[in-house]
Amino acid sequence: MIEVRQLTKRYEGRTAVDGLSFTVRGGEILGLVGPNGAGKTTTLRAIAGIHPPSDGVVEIAGFDVERQPIEAKRRLGLIPDEPQLFGTMTVWEHLDFTARVYGVRDWRPGAERLLAELELLERRDSMADELSRGMRQKVAVACALLHEPQALLLDEPLTGLDPRGIRTLYGLLRRRAAEGAAVMLSSHLLGQIEGLCTSFLVVRQGRLLFHGTRDELRARYADEVGPDATLEDIFFHLTEDGPAAAGAAA
Amino acid sequence: MNPGLRYLLGAGVRGMGRRAGRRMRTFRGFVSTAIGVLFFLFVLGTQMLALVTARQTPPVPESVLQGFSVVLLLFLVPALVAADAPFFWPQEVQFLFAAPLRRRELLLYTLLSRGWVQVFSGLWLGLVGMRMAVRPAAAIPAVVLAVLFLFVAAQLAGLVKLAVGDRLPSPVSRAVRPALFVIGGVLGWAFYAQVRAQGFGPAVGALFQSPGVRAAMLPARPFAEVFAAQTTGAILAWSAASLGIVVALAGAVLAMDVDFRERSLVSSARRFDRIRRMRRGRGGLGSAAAPVNRKLPIPSFAFLGAGAPLARRQAYELGRGVRALGTLAFMAGMAFVYVIVIPRWMNPEAAGALGTSLVVLSVVFPLLATGGFSVDFRRDVERIGYLRSLPLRPTAVAVGEVFVAAAAIAIANVLLLAVAVWMVDGGVEGRMALLAAAVAVPVAWLAVTLENWLFLLFPTRVQSDGAQQSAFVGKQLIKMFFKTCALGAVAVAAGLAALGGGWLADAAGAAAAAVIVVALACWGATWLLARAFQGFDLTLDAPE
Numbered sequence A: 001m002i003e004v005r006q007l008t009k010r011y012e013g014r015t016a017v018d019g020l021s022f023t024v025r026g027g028e029i030l031g032l033v034g035p036n037g038a039g040k041t042t043t044l045r046a047i048a049g050i051h052p053p054s055d056g057v058v059e060i061a062g063f064d065v066e067r068q069p070i071e072a073k074r075r076l077g078l079i080p081d082e083p084q085l086f087g088t089m090t091v092w093e094h095l096d097f098t099a100r101v102y103g104v105r106d107w108r109p110g111a112e113r114l115l116a117e118l119e120l121l122e123r124r125d126s127m128a129d130e131l132s133r134g135m136r137q138k139v140a141v142a143c144a145l146l147h148e149p150q151a152l153l154l155d156e157p158l159t160g161l162d163p164r165g166i167r168t169l170y171g172l173l174r175r176r177a178a179e180g181a182a183v184m185l186s187s188h189l190l191g192q193i194e195g196l197c198t199s200f201l202v203v204r205q206g207r208l209l210f211h212g213t214r215d216e217l218r219a220r221y222a223d224e225v226g227p228d229a230t231l232e233d234i235f236f237h238l239t240e241d242g243p244a245a246a247g248a249a250a
Numbered sequence B: 001m002n003p004g005l006r007y008l009l010g011a012g013v014r015g016m017g018r019r020a021g022r023r024m025r026t027f028r029g030f031v032s033t034a035i036g037v038l039f040f041l042f043v044l045g046t047q048m049l050a051l052v053t054a055r056q057t058p059p060v061p062e063s064v065l066q067g068f069s070v071v072l073l074l075f076l077v078p079a080l081v082a083a084d085a086p087f088f089w090p091q092e093v094q095f096l097f098a099a100p101l102r103r104r105e106l107l108l109y110t111l112l113s114r115g116w117v118q119v120f121s122g123l124w125l126g127l128v129g130m131r132m133a134v135r136p137a138a139a140i141p142a143v144v145l146a147v148l149f150l151f152v153a154a155q156l157a158g159l160v161k162l163a164v165g166d167r168l169p170s171p172v173s174r175a176v177r178p179a180l181f182v183i184g185g186v187l188g189w190a191f192y193a194q195v196r197a198q199g200f201g202p203a204v205g206a207l208f209q210s211p212g213v214r215a216a217m218l219p220a221r222p223f224a225e226v227f228a229a230q231t232t233g234a235i236l237a238w239s240a241a242s243l244g245i246v247v248a249l250a251g252a253v254l255a256m257d258v259d260f261r262e263r264s265l266v267s268s269a270r271r272f273d274r275i276r277r278m279r280r281g282r283g284g285l286g287s288a289a290a291p292v293n294r295k296l297p298i299p300s301f302a303f304l305g306a307g308a309p310l311a312r313r314q315a316y317e318l319g320r321g322v323r324a325l326g327t328l329a330f331m332a333g334m335a336f337v338y339v340i341v342i343p344r345w346m347n348p349e350a351a352g353a354l355g356t357s358l359v360v361l362s363v364v365f366p367l368l369a370t371g372g373f374s375v376d377f378r379r380d381v382e383r384i385g386y387l388r389s390l391p392l393r394p395t396a397v398a399v400g401e402v403f404v405a406a407a408a409i410a411i412a413n414v415l416l417l418a419v420a421v422w423m424v425d426g427g428v429e430g431r432m433a434l435l436a437a438a439v440a441v442p443v444a445w446l447a448v449t450l451e452n453w454l455f456l457l458f459p460t461r462v463q464s465d466g467a468q469q470s471a472f473v474g475k476q477l478i479k480m481f482f483k484t485c486a487l488g489a490v491a492v493a494a495g496l497a498a499l500g501g502g503w504l505a506d507a508a509g510a511a512a513a514a515v516i517v518v519a520l521a522c523w524g525a526t527w528l529l530a531r532a533f534q535g536f537d538l539t540l541d542a543p544e
Helices: A040-047 A069-074 A091-102 A108-117 A133-145 A163-178 A190-194 A214-225 A231-239 A243-249 B003-024 B027-054 B061-081 B090-097 B103-128 B136-167 B170-198 B200-209 B211-228 B232-255 B261-279 B302-320 B322-346 B356-372 B381-389 B394-423 B430-457 B466-504 B507-535
Strands: A002-011 A014-024 A029-033 A055-060 A076-079 A151-155 A182-186 A199-204 A207-213
Touching: A002 A040, A014 A040, A014 A055, A014 A182, A014 A199, A014 A207, A029 A040, A029 A163, A029 A190, A040 A055, A040 A151, A040 A182, A055 A069, A069 A076, A076 A133, A091 A108, A091 A133, A091 B003, A091 B090, A108 A133, A108 A163, A133 A151, A133 A163, A151 A163, A163 A182, A190 A231, A199 A214, A199 A231, A207 A214, A207 A231, A214 A231, B003 B027, B003 B103, B027 B103, B027 B466, B061 B136, B061 B211, B090 B261, B103 B136, B103 B232, B136 B211, B136 B232, B170 B200, B200 B211, B211 B232, B302 B322, B302 B394, B322 B356, B322 B394, B356 B394, B356 B430, B356 B466, B381 B507, B394 B430, B394 B507, B430 B466, B430 B507, B466 B507
Parallel strands: A029 A182, A029 A199, A076 A151, A151 A182
Antiparallel strands: A002 A014, A002 A055, A199 A207
C-alpha cells in the first residue's frame, strides 16, 4: 500500500505540492486528477523517490521512501508520462536489465507472458529507437510490471496507446489490483479512467480538493452538479475558480 | 555494484557498436564515417611522419613541465567553476532514480559510464600532443590521465558545491558568485597593470613564478611529470602516481554523502535540452538561451512574395534570441581578427593598403558563420512536415527559410568591411574594396543556401561526443570543403564570364557578365535547396 502524509514539494519559492495526505490500499485503483500544473507528476515522482520531498512522509508497503529507499523502491513500479528507453537496447534487453536491477529470479517466463499480452513478442529483438511511441509505452509498462510491485504508479499512461493497448493495460492493472497491489494513476482522459478507478484524488495547485470513491464524489456534489453528472462535469466544477473549489480546498 | 548497472554499462558499449553499424548501412553515414576515419589516420600519419623526419631535438623537459602544468590548470579552473551535480540522461532518470539503487552505486555508474568516453578523448588529444612530449609515447598516458583527472575533479567539485551550498545561508550562497567575479576582476586588473609595467613576456613569467600560481599548479604536477618524463621508468612511476590521484578523487566522489537527486534532475534536464537542440542542428551556444519577449519592428518582407511570412517568423525568432546574434557577432569578430588584425600585427612593415584581405574577409566570414548561425531549415527540422503542408511552392519556402540568415550575415559582412576600411583610415585599394562589397551579399546567400542544402541532404544528427566523433569530423570537413569548392567554382565562372564580357564589350559588359553568372549561381543554389526540401524523407530523416 501507499501512504502519504503531509507531502510538500517546493521548487525555488513555488509550492508544487502542498501538504497532501492520503492512503492507497492494496486492491485499490486511485485516479489522480487535476488541471495542468496541479502537481500530479510531482506527486507521483515524489512517491517514487525521484524528487526528494521538502516535507512529509511517503511509505510504500510500510517502508519510508526517504529513509529506507531500497526496500521501498523494490516494491514499487513507475510508468512515467514520457517513456524514455535506452535507444540501442532491445525490448528483451530492457526486461533483462530491469530483472537484474530488481533482483528478479527466473524472470523469463513472466517477461514472455507480459510481452505476449502487450503484443510485443514479435518486437522483442527490436531496438527501442525502432519502436513507435505506443510500443515504447508498452515496454515501459512491461518493465514496471516485471517485478510484480506492490505499489504501481502510472503518470498519464494512456497517452500514445491504441484502443487495444488501453484495454490490455486496464486488464493488467485490474489484475494487479486484484492480486493486492495498490495502483495510482494520473490522467487527463477523465472519461476513460472513470470506469477503471475505484477512488479519486482531485488536486489543484498542489492542494487536495477531494479524496474518496466515485460514489462519494457524486454524492457530495450531486446538489451542485446534478445526479447524472459525469466525473468530468464534477472535475470542471471542482477545479475551475468558484465556490466549489474554494470550499473543497478549505 | 548492482548487477543491473553492470549490465547497463555493457549495453552502453554494445549500443555504440550497434549505432555505428546502423550508420554504416546508409550511404551518407558510410561516407561521413569513412572521411572521419581518413582524417583520423591523416592526423596520426602526419604526427608519426613529423616525429620521424622533422624532430631534430626533443623539447626541453623544464619547459614541457611548466607548459603542461599551465595548460592543465587552464582547463581545470573553468571545469571546477562550471561543475554541477552529476548528469543523467532522461532514460537513466526514469529507470535508475525509481529503482532500488544506492546513491553510491549511481555515482559509480556515472564515473564508469562517462569515464571511458573521456579515455577516448584523451587518446585522441594524446596523439595530437605526441610531438610536444619529451618522449612521444609519454603523451598518451599523460593526456589520458589528465583528462580523467579533469573529469573526476569536476564531479567531486559538483558534489562539494552541493554539500556546501546546502549548508550555507541563502544570502551567503547568493553572494558567492558576484564575489568570485569581483576577485577575478581584481586579479585581472593587477595582471594588466603588471603587463603595462614590465611587458607581456616578463609579466607572464613572474605570474607563473608567484607562490599562489605555483601552489595552484601542484595538483597538475604529476601529470606534467609524465608528459615531461625522459625514461620509461619515470613514465611508469609518474603514471602510477597520477592514476593514484585519479582513483583517490574517485574514492572521494563515492564517499560524498550528498543527495544530488534534485539538482541532478534540474541540471540534467537543462543540459539534455541543450544537447537536443544541438542534435537538431539548432546550435548550442546560438540558441540555447531562453528567448526574450519584446516587441520588434519587423518589416513585412513583401518583396519576397509567398515566402515573406516564413522570413518574418525567422526574423522574430532571431530578434528574440539574443544569443544567436551574439554568436554571429563572435564569429564576425573571429573572422575580422584572423583575416585583418593578426596579419597586420604580425608583419606591420608589409601591411600596405587593404585590398585582397577585404575580399578574403568577404568570403571567409560567411563560410565560418553559416556553420553555427542556424536561423533557417536547421532550426526548423522538426517542422518540415508543417512547412510541407503550407500552400507554398518549395522555392518560396526555401527563400522564406534562409532569407533572414543570409541577410544577417550579409549585413554583418558589409559592416565588417566598413570597420576594416575605417581602421586603416582609408588606406584601401578602391577596386578590391568595391569587389569585396559586391560579393558580400551573393557569397552570404550562396553559403547559407549550400549549408542548408547539405543539411537537408545529410541530416544525420551526429555531434562531437566520443561515440560519433569520426562521423562528426567527417561531416564538418565535407561541408567546409564543399562550400569552399562551390564558391571557388562560382568565382572562376564569374571571372571567365567577365573576361569574355570584357573581350566582347567594355568594362561594363564584363561586370554585367559576372553579375549574370553570380545571379544564376544564387538562383541555382536556391532551386537545389527547394528540391532538397521537397525530397526530404520525413520517415527516414525526421528526428526521434
